[in-house]
Amino acid sequence: MSVNDDVLLVHGGTPLEGEIRVRGAKNLVPKAMVAALLGSEPSRLRNVPDIRDVRVVRGLLQLHGVTVRPGEEPGELVLDPTRVESANVADIDAHAGSSRIPILFCGPLLHRLGHAFIPGLGGCDIGGRPIDFHFDVLRQFGAVIEKRADGQYLEAPKGLRGTKIRLPYPSVGATEQVLLTAVLAEGVTELSNAAVEPEIEDLICVLQKMGAIIAMDTDRTIRITGVDALRGYNHQALPDRLEAASWASAALATEGDIYVRGAQQRSMMTFLNTYRKVGGAFEIDDEGIRFWHPGGQLKSIALETDVHPGFQTDWQQPLVVALTQATGLSIIHETVYESRLGFTSALNQMGAHIQLYRECLGGSDCRFGQRNFLHSAVVSGPTKLQGADLVIPDLRGGFSYLIAALAAQGTSRVHGIDLINRGYENFMEKLVDLGAKVELPGQALG
Ligand SMILES: CC(=O)N[C@H]1[C@@H](OP(=O)(O)OP(=O)(O)OC[C@H]2O[C@@H](n3ccc(=O)[nH]c3=O)[C@H](O)[C@@H]2O)O[C@H](CO)[C@@H](O)[C@@H]1O
Ligand SMILES: C=C(OP(=O)(O)O)C(=O)O
Known part of the structure; x- marks a missing residue:
């Protein structure tokens, strides 16, 4: 334009x-696309809208070696993460664009590669939009975070382990961070004061289809039992x-x-x-x-x-x-x-x-x-x-x-x-x- x-x-x-x-929700679709990174085989996401936040995440996933192609029906994407380990990631900043989503790559990349680089985030300018909860929870899982001039560099030298977390506020993004990290972490994670937006429930449905074990209590507590591996999913976005x-x-x-x-x-x-x-x-x-x-x-x-x-x-x-x-x-x-x-x-x-x-x-x-x-x-x-x-x-x-x-x-x-x-x-x-x-x-x- x-x-x-x-x-x-x-x-x-x-x-x-x-x-x-x-069509599918802006606040679910990009996260379901990130979840595909956790699988050992391709995923199919249906009802995907043609919006910029989806294009930004598509670019980031491709940069990380995920093949993203249209599926058989209109609005269907097939995401194949089987070559992530051999991807040569470069120029990530150019793809961060205006979205909040890059922060959610942390857990999946730490599981797959043992390290992650997260560039500056976009999103709407409607408040300070700190990401302190995200880094606090990642540290609790065992991540080590180093602030660099162009973003944050993360490593998990001893892997990621399940943990007991209480969010200071039921943040949507931080709850998703915990979900996307805990599903493959060792042991059980108990998250209290979690956000329970419908898009989060739908992300939990995606992860369950992939083989995750996630229980939601009525009091904003989510319990995730880590598993060794996840499959692909076939999902119609809410x-x-x-x-x-x-x-x-x-x-x-x-x-x-x-x-x-x-x-x-x-x-x-x-x-x-x-x-x-x-x-x-x-x-x-x-x-x-x-x-x-x-x-x-x-x-x-x-x-x-x-x-x-x-x-x-x-x-x-x-x-x-x-x-x-x-x-x-x-x-x-x-x-x-x-x-x-x-x-x-x-x-x-x-x-x-x-x-x-x-x-x-x-x-x-x-x-x-x-x-x-x-x-x-x-x-x-x-x-x-x-x-x-x-x-x-x-x-x-x-x-x-x-x-x-x-x-x-x-x-x-x-x-x-x-x-x-x-x-x-x-x-x-x-x-x-x-x-x-x-x-x-x-x-x-x-
Ligand atoms: C892409 C996406 O799904 N965006 C939605 C998501 O944003 P997002 O996930 O960024 O919003 P959060 O729920 O995390 O933010 C809620 C509040 O928590 C604060 N906070 C959050 C994280 C953190 O580390 N520290 C902290 O203080 C924020 O400043 C804000 O005051 O949920 C918001 C609340 O429903 C929606 O308005 C956004 O459309
Ligand atoms: C605040 C919004 O989105 P984001 O978190 O992507 O900036 C929104 O969708 O209104």
């Missing part, structure tokens, strides 16, 4: 109507509940009606409850979920993001755009990332009334109270939005700006749209299919 392609003109005021499809919720929020904000094929009730229950409280309508069938604005006024709500089964933080930004159209004061308390509300200043430029606070507004005190982070918001609505010049700050913030521009009167210029390709497959085609009036300057869409 050239620099000029990275701007989208959005002519707002048209409800989004029609059907789109979501659908992207975060993308599905983004389109649901778009339907609400634009007074539209969108059938999201692939959306699943089970992984979206908390979102669906909130959607209903706001006044959004939905109807669930075996193939997907239809989301629509039923007419009348939307209702303001108090919303707190949290780890699963709480309200997922990645659902927050798109829903906030819809809340600018709700009557009264909505309160948002972001408890997962300290800086995930900065995107609201552009919404204010468009006519929204959103005030940020350092205090924990809403139900509970969180890690960010008293620490000077603007992590609570009060949204006062409804407000008419006007088109504006917008610069995309991060993945979900970017999609939120698209929704705001579509809900607004007039034309917006949305800069930096390529970032949205990191987690939304074919989003421009989907917008066109839903009747959005969008154009890439100098090019026809749809």
